[in-house]
Each structure stands twice: as structure tokens, then as C-alpha cells.
Amino acid sequence: MVKVAICGYGTVGSGVADVIFENSDSIARNAAEEISVKYILDKRDFHGDHFENLIVHDFSIIENDPEVSVVVETIGGVGIAYEFTKRALLAGKSVVTSNKELVASRGHELIAIAKQRNLNYLFEASVGGGIPIIRPITQCLAANKLDAVYGILNGTTNYILTEMIQNGATFEEALHQAQENGYAEADPTADIEGHDAARKICILADLCFGRHVNPDDIKTQGITGVTLADVEYAKRLNCKIKLLGRAVRTGAETATAYVAPHLVSTSSLLSNVDGVMNGIVVHGNALGNAMFYGAGAGKLPTASAVVADVIDAVKHTKARKYLDWEDAPSGYFTDSSYLPSRWYCRVETSLQQIGWAFGKVNFVTYPGASGSEYAFATDEYDEATMLKLTGGMTVRSMFRIID
Amino acid sequence: MVKVAICGYGTVGSGVADVIFENSDSIARNAAEEISVKYILDKRDFHGDHFENLIVHDFSIIENDPEVSVVVETIGGVGIAYEFTKRALLAGKSVVTSNKELVASRGHELIAIAKQRNLNYLFEASVGGGIPIIRPITQCLAANKLDAVYGILNGTTNYILTEMIQNGATFEEALHQAQENGYAEADPTADIEGHDAARKICILADLCFGRHVNPDDIKTQGITGVTLADVEYAKRLNCKIKLLGRAVRTGAETATAYVAPHLVSTSSLLSNVDGVMNGIVVHGNALGNAMFYGAGAGKLPTASAVVADVIDAVKHTKARKYLDWEDAPSGYFTDSSYLPSRWYCRVETSLQQIGWAFGKVNFVTYPGASGSEYAFATDEYDEATMLKLTGGMTVRSMFRIID
Numbered sequence: 136m137v138k139v140a141i142c143g144y145g146t147v148g149s150g151v152a153d154v155i156f157e158n159s160d161s162i163a164r165n166a167a168e169e170i171s172v173k174y175i176l177d178k179r180d181f182h183g184d185h186f187e188n189l190i191v192h193d194f195s196i197i198e199n200d201p202e203v204s205v206v207v208e209t210i211g212g213v214g215i216a217y218e219f220t221k222r223a224l225l226a227g228k229s230v231v232t233s234n235k236e237l238v239a240s241r242g243h244e245l246i247a248i249a250k251q252r253n254l255n256y257l258f259e260a261s262v263g264g265g266i267p268i269i270r271p272i273t274q275c276l277a278a279n280k281l282d283a284v285y286g287i288l289n290g291t292t293n294y295i296l297t298e299m300i301q302n303g304a305t306f307e308e309a310l311h312q313a314q315e316n317g318y319a320e321a322d323p324t325a326d327i328e329g330h331d332a333a334r335k336i337c338i339l340a341d342l343c344f345g346r347h348v349n350p351d352d353i354k355t356q357g358i359t360g361v362t363l364a365d366v367e368y369a370k371r372l373n374c375k376i377k378l379l380g381r382a383v384r385t386g387a388e389t390a391t392a393y394v395a396p397h398l399v400s401t402s403s404l405l406s407n408v409d410g411v412m413n414g415i416v417v418h419g420n421a422l423g424n425a426m427f428y429g430a431g432a433g434k435l436p437t438a439s440a441v442v443a444d445v446i447d448a449v450k451h452t453k454a455r456k457y458l459d460w461e462d463a464p465s466g467y468f469t470d471s472s473y474l475p476s477r478w479y480c481r482v483e484t485s486l487q488q489i490g491w492a493f494g495k496v497n498f499v500t501y502p503g504a505s506g507s508e509y510a511f512a513t514d515e516y517d518e519a520t521m522l523k524l525t526g527g528m529t530v531r532s533m534f535r536i537i538d
Numbered sequence: 539m540v541k542v543a544i545c546g547y548g549t550v551g552s553g554v555a556d557v558i559f560e561n562s563d564s565i566a567r568n569a570a571e572e573i574s575v576k577y578i579l580d581k582r583d584f585h586g587d588h589f590e591n592l593i594v595h596d597f598s599i600i601e602n603d604p605e606v607s608v609v610v611e612t613i614g615g616v617g618i619a620y621e622f623t624k625r626a627l628l629a630g631k632s633v634v635t636s637n638k639e640l641v642a643s644r645g646h647e648l649i650a651i652a653k654q655r656n657l658n659y660l661f662e663a664s665v666g667g668g669i670p671i672i673r674p675i676t677q678c679l680a681a682n683k684l685d686a687v688y689g690i691l692n693g694t695t696n697y698i699l700t701e702m703i704q705n706g707a708t709f710e711e712a713l714h715q716a717q718e719n720g721y722a723e724a725d726p727t728a729d730i731e732g733h734d735a736a737r738k739i740c741i742l743a744d745l746c747f748g749r750h751v752n753p754d755d756i757k758t759q760g761i762t763g764v765t766l767a768d769v770e771y772a773k774r775l776n777c778k779i780k781l782l783g784r785a786v787r788t789g790a791e792t793a794t795a796y797v798a799p800h801l802v803s804t805s806s807l808l809s810n811v812d813g814v815m816n817g818i819v820v821h822g823n824a825l826g827n828a829m830f831y832g833a834g835a836g837k838l839p840t841a842s843a844v845v846a847d848v849i850d851a852v853k854h855t856k857a858r859k860y861l862d863w864e865d866a867p868s869g870y871f872t873d874s875s876y877l878p879s880r881w882y883c884r885v886e887t888s889l890q891q892i893g894w895a896f897g898k899v900n901f902v903t904y905p906g907a908s909g910s911e912y913a914f915a916t917d918e919y920d921e922a923t924m925l926k927l928t929g930g931m932t933v934r935s936m937f938r939i940i941d
Contacts, residue, residue, distance in 0.1 A: 150824075154681050154824050155681075157823075157824075158681055158682065158683055158823070158824070161680075161681075161682070161683050162680070162681055164748065165676075165680035165681075166680070259678060265822075265824070265825040265826070265828065266828055267670070267674035267677075267678030267679065267828065270673065270674065270677055270678050271670035271673065271674055271678070273568075274670075274673055274846060274849075274850060275662060275670030275673050275674070275843065275846050276670065276842070276846065277564075277565070277568035277569070277845075277846045277849045277850075278557050278558075278561055278564075278565055278568075278841075278842045278843075278844075278845030278846045278848075278849060279561065279564070279842050280561055280564050345567065404807065404810050404811065404831060407807050407810050408807070419668075419842065420560075420561070420838075421553075421557050421560075421561070421668070421838040421839060421841060421842035421845075422668040422832065422833065422838070422839045422842050422843075423668070423832070423833050423836075423838075423839060424832060424833075425668065425669055425670065425830070425831060425832035425833075426829075426830075426831040426832065427828070427829075427830060427831075428807060428828060428829040428830075428831065429825060429826070429827060429828035429829065430825065430826050430827075430828075433826075435823075435824040435825070435826075436824060436825045436826060438681075438824060439679070439681045439682050439822060439824035439825050440678065440681075440825075441681075442680075442681030442824075443677060443678050443679065443680045443681045445681075446677075446680045446681060447677060447680075
């Protein structure tokens with residue numbers, strides 16, 4: 136019998152308790168051992184809760200109980216979550232988490248501590264919620280040289296964009312609806328400004344390319360600037376607007392990453408990932424493209440990923456799972472501005488000026504389009520060049536196009 | 539340095555040698571040990587081949603070399619592949635394979651031998667080529683009760699159907715084209731009659747539900763009966779015709795599986811899996827639906843999955859990977875005829891007879907449809923009932939509809 140402590144009894148933490156309780160049979164079969172929750176740490180009491188008797192308020196109870204071999208951290212953020220994770224590892228306990236902020240910013244340091252003590256620090260749930268992605272990348276695709284990873288990493292923004300595309304809702308209406316349906320938080324900043332996606336693409340880049348990328352270093356553009364006009368123009372270019380996190384190897388020893396809205400070709404599978412779902416594409420030199428799709432958030436999907444990691448930690452108490460990346464040498468991380476691609480532009484200017492700047496472009500319009508603006512798709516340019524070429528124009532929107 | 543022997547130097551086997559050679563750096567990093575090929579077993583000589591000096595013709599050389607710790611079996615079929623796998627395991631070597639026929643029919647027995655000797659028998663490449671699917675099911679989704687798995691498991695038939703749907707090719711034309719492009723073999727029976735998909739869905743059912751399902755027991759219908767008329771009618775029902783393997787839990791201790799053409803709703807992601815690509819949907823009680831997409835066949839994608847297993851075998855020389863299922867108790871496997879679903883029917887009969895049999899149905903037609911037949915979508919019935927209801931009609935096509 137393996138004893139687990141859950142730190143943080145919020146949405147994911149309570150889901151973890153539920154999944155361990157509900158699926159105890161199949162979990163025991165898969166782990167070859169029974170797993171049960173011994174403590175749930177939270178500041179609050181939960182009178183009348185099914186697991187009320189497991190609630191503790193003092194982390195040192197968990198820290199000092201040798202019977203607890205795995206600690207689940209579902210607190211979120213970096214502060215106390217970081218402290219408890221470190222203390223748990225130093226006390227000889229493996230740690231499993233869904234905390235993308237902590238993994239993206241301090242994961243490398245925590246893995247190093249875990250490694251040193253032959254413990255596991257696992258975080259499948261930190262990217263793509265319930266979608267298996269961390270383990271497929273590190274294990275199943277281990278024979279590939281991975282050169283790109285990108286995808287729809289945030290369900291809230293994908294829900295908002297899908298409402299705009301399918302039902303003609305404005306950004307504000309769609310955001311309001313997302314909040315009413317519980318898909319967006321009261322303060323939606325981390326989602327709509329792309330910070331959540333930025334943390335996730337950094338974790339994916341860390342694992343795919345083996346070097347640390349700091350979320351603070353990458354260009355992050357959210358979806359607040361996306362309008363219904365952009366949605367309509369995109370349709371005419373046979374595209375859908377999606378917020379993508381993207382990381383690309385740019386050379387033998389260089390890589391880049393960023394988050395931004397993209398026009399995604401409707402001929403690609405990724406463009407059909409709608410609503411709150413996530414989809415992640417990985418490109419390997421032997422495999423080509425593979426895509427992983429599923430619920431990127433939500434109590435039970437995310438909890439199921441956490442519990443899968445608990446099972447894995449239990450099965451690997453003696454053989455540490457290999458999951459690691461190195462510090463990036465200076466010059467490794469390059470500015471995404473220099474990554475070329477085709478672009479969609481919506482500008483206010485004259486036809487002549489567009490002609491002077493770009494030569495021939497692919498203009499699009501739609502019934503009801505504003506007469507004072509032009510929208511078009513360009514050939515391949517890097518962002519720095521695009522900024523130069525559109526220098527004299529009033530740029531309303533400028534998004535990369537991806538096939 | 540870990541020494542590997544490859545048995546069978548065909549498409550996949552030579553791909554394995556290439557991937558180990560080409561990606562040696564990233565493989566060594568992931569396995570935390572260098573891996574190299576010591577022998578390649580084949581009946582033939584390969585004069586002038588890059589790996590010519592590794593060719594041997596006698597399996598006992600491999601069997602008796604204690605330096606070889608992992609044997610890759612890419613021979614295919616059950617006969618000699620079964621014999622060599624067994625002998626390798628008995629000689630204390632882990633075995634990795636892409637051989638779905640062997641895994642589907644004798645996998646359980648070979649796993650038992652591996653287990654007894656604390657060795658690994660791994661077969662990620664047996665389903666979905668390079669797509670990570672076996673490991674995600676057994677590890678990442680281990681906290682879920684899995685209740686259904688289905689998908690496009692055969693690239694050849696998906697290519698043929700895609701050609702029919704997108705370019706109006708007849709089945710014969712599309713098959714011929716598939717053969718010219720190297721996507722179909724000279725004898726395409728195993729693909730177009732659904733036998734290949736049947737083996738794969740059995741392996742998936744084995745792993746998802748934990749009990750052995752014999753490919754010989756499941757109803758297997760290929761795509762030779764699919765016509766351009768069916769393709770056109772399906773379009774009017776907002777569906778695409780896809781050959782699916784499908785396994786479903788039908789009760790606490792029962793399950794069923796089958797292979798058949800389906801009308802797949804175009805609103806589903808699976809319907810957008812086109813050409814030679816595969817897509818596999820897994821449904822878990824906590825996760826909901828997840829989908830895995832990628833190249834389901836091909837030299838390098840498949841080889842990359844084999845080599846990922848080699849890496850895993852190397853990393854788990856002392857701790858066996860848990861990958862297993864039990865013999866099915868009598869009554870476990872149920873006839874798929876009793877699985878209800880909506881149906882698409884194309885029949886020759888009178889309108890009255892359809893009315894008598896089904897009451898109200900959803901008729902469809904298209905310009906150029908044959909005047910002597912009717913096509914329609916029904917409510918939910920099991921197959922046995924459908925056969926009764928259409929008893930007096932000349933049934934041209936009858937396929938399940940799936941959302």
C-alpha cells in the first residue's frame with residue numbers, strides 16, 4: 136500500500152482524490168500496488184467533504200511522515216508550491232504536479248534535486264491537461280531528432296476563438312460566455328494574454344530540444360487583438376485563427392519559441408481542434424508529424440494525468456524516470472522575429488503603398504468589410520522585415536500563416 | 539555500449555538500422571548509454587549495403603552471443619518470428635517488435651515468458667506505426683477506466699477511401715494508385731479485407747481492457763464493398779466513409795470488437811484523418827476522448843517506434859516494463875452484432891417496405907443516384923435487428939454511423 140499526500144485541495148487536487156478513490160481497482164492493477172491518499176493539505180477546512188478527515192494544515196506532518204512516498208502538488212504558482220516541492224524532495228518523497236508555472240520556471244532546478252536523490256519529479260498534467268504528451272515526447276519519440284513542436288495549448292482562448300469563428304460572437308461576448316461556462320477565470324489575463332500558453336510551450340521546448348527556455352524570454356501575444364474582421368478574412372484565406380505556442384529548432388545549437396495568434400490552414404488537422412480542446416503537433420526527423428488531441432484542462436482529465444504520474448512514480452521507486460534538460464548555453468535561444476513565414480495583414484493604407492512594399496500580394500475581402508482597410512496574405516518574410524515593410528501603414532492585425 | 543541484433547532486414551528492419559545510426563547522439567542521450575547494431579539476420583546477402591558486414595544467416599549466433607541484450611524482430615508473420623522471439627527470450631534477451639500479427643495472436647504467451655525471466659517484450663510499432671499509442675494507453679492513461687478505443691488503423695485503406703472521397707476514383711482505380719505509390723502491396727488482401735486493422739484493434743483491446751481478444755474471433759469487414767455511390771450518399775449525411783477498428787466495453791465483464799467501414803461525422807476530428815495517416819481515439823472515464831494522429835506505416839516512422847522501444851528496454855534492463863493482459867474468461871468476448879448504432883443503408887426495395895420496416899427514416903439522394911435504389915440513415919438498432927428489418931430488401935450497403 137502506497138500512501139500519497141495531496142497539497143492543494145482545489146479543482147485539480149480534489150479531482151486527484153476522486154480519481155484515486157473511484158478508479159482504485161484499475162490503478163492498483165496498473166501500479167501493481169494499492170494507492171491511497173493519507174493527507175490532504177489545504178489552508179481551508181472542508182466540513183462535510185468526503186475526505187474531510189484527511190485534511191491537514193501543516194506541511195511538516197507530510198514532510199515528517201515516512202509512510203508518505205509520493206506528494207502531489209496541486210497548489211499552483213511558484214511561491215509556496217516551490218517551497219513544499221523542494222522540502223518534499225529533500226525529505227525523500229517523489230513529487231507529481233500539474234503546476235506549469237513552477238515547472239516552466241524552476242523545473243530544471245527541482246529535477247536536479249530529484250535526480251540527485253534518485254527520486255521522481257513528474258509533470259505530465261502541466262501541459263495538455265489529460266492529453267498524454269510529456270511521456271510520448273520523452274519516451275515514444277526518443278529515437279527521433281525532434282525539430283518542432285507547436286499547438287493549441289490553452290482551452291480558454293480556443294473556446295473564445297471558436298465562438299467567434301462559428302457563432303460570430305465578438306471577443307468580449309465570447310469571453311463573457313467562457314466565464315459563464317466556467318472555462319475562463321474572473322481574471323482571465325493569464326489565458327487571453329498568452330502567458331499560460333507561453334509556460335506550456337517552454338516546457339515542451341525544454342523536453343523536445345533538451346535545453347531550458349525561460350517563459351519570460353519568449354514573445355507572447357494573446358488574442359485580445361483578434362477581431363471578427365480577422366475571422367472573416369481568415370475564412371477567405373481558407374484558414375481559422377488559432378492561438379499557437381510554437382517552438383522550432385533554428386540551427387544545430389539554436390532554437391526559438393513564441394506564442395501568437397496564427398492563421399491555420401483548414402486543410403490541417405490542427406485547425407479542426409475546436410472549443411476547449413487542445414491539440415499538440417510534434418515533428419521528428421524519422422516520424423514526421425504526430426498530433427495529440429484531447430481535453431487540455433478540466434478537473435478529471437487533468438487529475439487523471441496527475442494520477443498516471445503517481446502510478447509511474449510508484450512503479451519507479453528504485454529506477455528514476457529519465458526526464459531532464461540542460462541549461463541553455465549563451466546564444467541558444469534566438470529571437471522569434473527572425474523566423475520566416477507567410478503573413479496575414481490587415482492595414483489602413485493605400486493600394487500603391489502595399490504594392491511598393493510587397494509587390495504582388497493575395498488580397499482578400501468579404502461582404503461588410505471596412506472600406507478603409509486592406510487585408511492580404513504575403514510571401515515568406517521574417518517579422519523584422521515585415522515591420523519594416525509595413526512601416527508607413529496603420530497595421531490593424533498581422534498574424535503568421537501556418538499550413 | 540548496448541549491442542542490438544536485428545532479425546529481418548526488410549523495410550522496417552533496415553529503417554531500424556538507419557535510425558540507430560543516424561540519430562545515435564540523441565539516442566545515447568535518451569538511453570543514457572550508447573546503442574549499436576551488432577548483427578543483422580536475414581536469409582539474403584546484401585552486397586554493397588552500408589551494413590553488409592553485420593549480416594548473419596544463423597540465428598544461433600545471436601542467441602549464443604551474451605553481448606547482445608536486445609533483439610529486434612522485424613521479420614513479420616507468426617512462423618519463424620515466433621520461434622526466434624521465444625528463443626531470444628529464453629536466452630535472456632529482451633525483444634522489441636513491429637509484428638502485429640504475432641503480438642495479436644501470441645503476444646500474451648510471449649509476454650508471460652518475458653515476465654517470468656524479468657525481460658521486456660515491447661511492441662509500440664505494432665499499432666499505429668510511429669504514433670505513440672501503446673505506451674500512452676498503458677502508462678499515461680493508467681488512472682482511467684478505459685471503455686472504448688477505435689480508429690483508422692490501416693493507412694492503405696484510408697488512402698484508397700480518401701482518393702474515392704476527394705477525387706472520385708473508383709475503388710479499383712484507387713487501389714491501383716495505392717499500389718503504384720507503394721502504399722499497397724501486390725497482394726493487398728490483408729489491408730483491404732480488414733485483417734491488418736483486426737490485428738491492431740485486438741492489440742488495443744487487449745491493452746485497454748486487460749483481456750485477450752483473438753483476431754480470429756472478431757467480425758472483420760473490409761472496404762471492397764464500398765462504392766462511389768456510398769461516398770456520395772455519405773457526403774449528404776455530412777459524413778466520410780472510413781474503415782474503423784473498434785473495441786467497446788459492453789458490461790462490467792464483457793467487451794466486443796470488430797472492423798468495418800463506418801460513416802464518420804465530418805464534425806469529428808477523426809473524419810479529417812486522410813490519406814495514409816492513422817488516427818486512434820481512446821475514451822477514458824476521467825479523460826473523455828483523446829486522439830493520437832500520425833503516420834501509421836512507413837519505414838522511418840515505424841522504425842522510430844521500434845528504436846524507442848529499444849531505448850526503453852535498455853533503460854529497464856533491471857526493472858521490467860509492465861505491459862500485460864490476462865486470458866479472457868468464457869463469455870467475456872461478445873458478438874458485435876448486439877452493439878447498437880445508427881445505420882446507413884443503401885437498398886433496392888419499395889418505399890412502402892422501408893416504411894413498414896423502419897417507420898420514418900432520413901432519406902438522402904444526390905444528382906446521378908441510381909433510380910432503383912434508396913439510401914437512408916436509421917435510428918439506433920443492433921445489427922441483428924437491422925438484418926431482420928432489411929430481410930425482404932436487396933441490401934447494397936449497410937454501414938454504422940459514428941459521431
